[in-house]
Amino acid sequence: MSKPRVAFFSFSSCEGCQLVVLTLEEQLLELVTLIDIASFREAMSEKSDDYDIAFVEGSITRTSEIERLRTIRERAKIVIALGACATIGGINCLKNQFEMEEVQNIVYGKMAEKFDTIPTRPIEAVIKVDHWIHGCPIDKDEFIEVTKALLLDKKPRIPAHPVCVECQMRENVCLFEKGMVCLGPVTRAGCKAICPTYNDGCVGCRGLIEDPNLSSHKNLLNEHGLTVDEAISQYMLFGGNSKEKYE
Amino acid sequence: MKDVLIKGKDLSAFCHNLQDSFIVYGVREKEEGHFIFDEIDEFSDSLEKYKPTILPPKKYLFPQQETLLRFDTEPHLEIKSVVESKKQVLFGVRPCDIHGIGLLDKIFTSDNEDSNYLRKRADTLIIGMDCMEPCYEHAHCASVGCLDIDDGYDIMMTDIGGVFFTTVKTPQGEEIVKKYVEYTIAGEEESERFLKLRSDRKGRFDNKIETEVSNLPLFFKNADNDPVWKELDERCLGCGRCNIVCPTCYCFDVYDCMDLTMTSGERCREWDACTLKDFAAVSTGENFRSTRGLRLRHRFNRKFNYLMTKYNTSFCVGCGRCTRSCPVNIDVIETVNAVINNHNNNHERE
Numbered sequence: 278m279s280k281p282r283v284a285f286f287s288f289s290s291c292e293g294c295q296l297v298v299l300t301l302e303e304q305l306l307e308l309v310t311l312i313d314i315a316s317f318r319e320a321m322s323e324k325s326d327d328y329d330i331a332f333v334e335g336s337i338t339r340t341s342e343i344e345r346l347r348t349i350r351e352r353a354k355i356v357i358a359l360g361a362c363a364t365i366g367g368i369n370c371l372k373n374q375f376e377m378e379e380v381q382n383i384v385y386g387k388m389a390e391k392f393d394t395i396p397t398r399p400i401e402a403v404i405k406v407d408h409w410i411h412g413c414p415i416d417k418d419e420f421i422e423v424t425k426a427l428l429l430d431k432k433p434r435i436p437a438h439p440v441c442v443e444c445q446m447r448e449n450v451c452l453f454e455k456g457m458v459c460l461g462p463v464t465r466a467g468c469k470a471i472c473p474t475y476n477d478g479c480v481g482c483r484g485l486i487e488d489p490n491l492s493s494h495k496n497l498l499n500e501h502g503l504t505v506d507e508a509i510s511q512y513m514l515f516g517g518n519s520k521e522k523y524e
Numbered sequence: 525m526k527d528v529l530i531k532g533k534d535l536s537a538f539c540h541n542l543q544d545s546f547i548v549y550g551v552r553e554k555e556e557g558h559f560i561f562d563e564i565d566e567f568s569d570s571l572e573k574y575k576p577t578i579l580p581p582k583k584y585l586f587p588q589q590e591t592l593l594r595f596d597t598e599p600h601l602e603i604k605s606v607v608e609s610k611k612q613v614l615f616g617v618r619p620c621d622i623h624g625i626g627l628l629d630k631i632f633t634s635d636n637e638d639s640n641y642l643r644k645r646a647d648t649l650i651i652g653m654d655c656m657e658p659c660y661e662h663a664h665c666a667s668v669g670c671l672d673i674d675d676g677y678d679i680m681m682t683d684i685g686g687v688f689f690t691t692v693k694t695p696q697g698e699e700i701v702k703k704y705v706e707y708t709i710a711g712e713e714e715s716e717r718f719l720k721l722r723s724d725r726k727g728r729f730d731n732k733i734e735t736e737v738s739n740l741p742l743f744f745k746n747a748d749n750d751p752v753w754k755e756l757d758e759r760c761l762g763c764g765r766c767n768i769v770c771p772t773c774y775c776f777d778v779y780d781c782m783d784l785t786m787t788s789g790e791r792c793r794e795w796d797a798c799t800l801k802d803f804a805a806v807s808t809g810e811n812f813r814s815t816r817g818l819r820l821r822h823r824f825n826r827k828f829n830y831l832m833t834k835y836n837t838s839f840c841v842g843c844g845r846c847t848r849s850c851p852v853n854i855d856v857i858e859t860v861n862a863v864i865n866n867h868n869n870n871h872e873r874e
């Protein structure tokens with residue numbers, strides 16, 4: 278079997294998820310015995326348009342990005358959304374709460390007319406996506422899990438349950454019991470509950486679970502002192518692309 | 525061995541000495557008012573009054589994640605079972621948790637023998653610490669018959685005022701008492717004081733369940749359409765915490781994890797939880813319990829009906845952990861009583 282050719286692409290993002298891939302170090306060396314890397318701007322200068330698997334990082338925020346993304350889809354057999362920007366639109370969706378013209382003016386000032394901008398969307402709003410690696414940034418182990426699953430032609434084992442499961446397995450004291458708030462009960466796990474483990478509320482970077490009980494969770498946030506608007510603004514940090522789900 | 529007395533001040537040395545031959549797990553205050561079982565090298569007095577730990581000590585017999593076997597596909601398929609186990613002592617386990625372990629013993633031996641659990645269990649000594657009053661507002665051990673306990677431990681210590689009246693149940697228990705701690709044989713006066721204290725405590729543990737616990741399967745058999753499940757469906761977040769913290773939940777998921785060589789790997793298991801959506805989903809896409817309410821109904825039936833009928837004992841040991849952990853205050857006792865009351869009201873109407 279010839280080694281699959283893998284390429285990494287970046288759209289609107291901080292490129293932190295690609296950086297996570299680079300920090301795999303030893304595992305990365307093992308990985309490159311199984312795959313050929315065709316394109317990885319953060320790691321190497323050569324690039325090629327011949328690839329089987331495309332990892333796509335970043336959200337779509339400009340019209341020019343749409344065309345570029347479609348080309349990637351045409352060339353790749355498998356497309357994987359890499360990180361929150363690509364999977365759910367991510368923090369870039371904060372922009373969607375404003376009029377686009379206003380955003381252009383704030384960011385580019387006098388130059389505003391020279392730069393187009395569109396409401397932020399995850400890549401699946403533009404092309405078909407085969408797999409999702411969630412998180413801001415992604416979890417190393419999950420990246421490895423998905424890559425191995427692809428090589429074995431198996432379904433990756435990605436949790437569908439909320440962060441609370443991992444949090445409780447680590448025997449953390451729940452933040453709600455300490456007067457803090459947390460989006461863990463409605464957010465997809467896989468990060469090993471890293472934020473609550475370090476005493477910080479989950480802000481939902483991995484996106485909603487499939488059937489979140491948002492009305493009950495909103496009540497819970499209210500009981501812990503958040504107004505409705507404050508609760509919504511918590512959700513909007515990462516959930517801006519699907520505002521209607523939260524209302 | 526006769527009952528013995530161990531002085532409170534000697535517990536620390538006991539703990540310390542045990543470390544010659546065992547890993548000793550005891551209670552540590554992780555954050556103010558929140559306790560966990562952890563490897564300890566000292567026994568701290570303040571912990572005599574600890575509330576149930578966040579996770580029960582079952583994690584040392586049936587860990588959150590565990591490797592079951594290792595396989596290699598090259599040069600030819602080779603499979604080896606993996607059982608990781610070390611001699612361990614669980615120090616200061618409460619009656620509810622001892623009951624919990626007793627129930628897991630039944631589960632992991634009755635239909636299939638679970639060699640990983642059984643090996644760990646055989647390597648484990650349990651030093652119990654009795655409770656003289658309810659540890660916190662969610663405790664309902666006495667209501668489900670899990671406070672008084674005469675089995676399931678190696679030794680059991682009861683504070684009878686500065687000194688621990690200690691019942692030695694097993695030969696292994698006898699060995700550790702003789703080898704690792706200073707003790708004296710209990711006299712008649714102490715035995716009487718112990719019995720009196722034990723009978724006096726009854727008045728401090730009220731019965732919180734509004735029926736005989738043995739009636740519960742009957743109530744639950746008829747509770748499939750109880751309105752309480754609808755109400756819980758609206759409130760429950762499906763977060764799984766009530767399962768994860770429960771000393772008698774034992775469901776797990778099995779999965780394979782390949783090494784990066786792609787020729788070898790491990791088969792592992794991880795705790796699962798019946799309140800999670802995926803739990804009863806099958807590969808054709810159906811889900812037998814698609815709503816949170818149905819899933820909670822199932823969880824309650826497991827504790828108070830299905831397993832209770834099969835093994836003739838409550839599968840809730842009354843630790844109150846699920847109630848304490850539930851972010852939206854779904855209370856095990858309130859729910860059980862709602863089922864009882866709705867049933868009784870229905871009958872009056874008929």
Ligand code: SF4
Nearest residue numbers: 441444451452459461
């Ligand atoms: S801290 Fe957050 S993630 Fe952890 S158990 Fe509490 S709500 Fe769930």
Ligand code: SF4
Nearest residue numbers: 468472479480481482
């Ligand atoms: S705890 Fe929440 S915000 Fe933090 S990494 Fe996990 S999903 Fe993201």
Ligand code: SF4
Nearest residue numbers: 770840841843844846
């Ligand atoms: S059901 Fe709740 S109270 Fe009963 S044993 Fe489980 S966690 Fe404890």
Ligand code: SF4
Nearest residue numbers: 618620655659663665
């Ligand atoms: S629930 Fe009962 S047996 Fe368990 S620690 Fe509390 S008082 Fe003791």
Ligand code: SF4
Nearest residue numbers: 760761763764766850
């Ligand atoms: S802990 Fe509460 S909210 Fe979470 S699954 Fe259990 S009952 Fe539902």
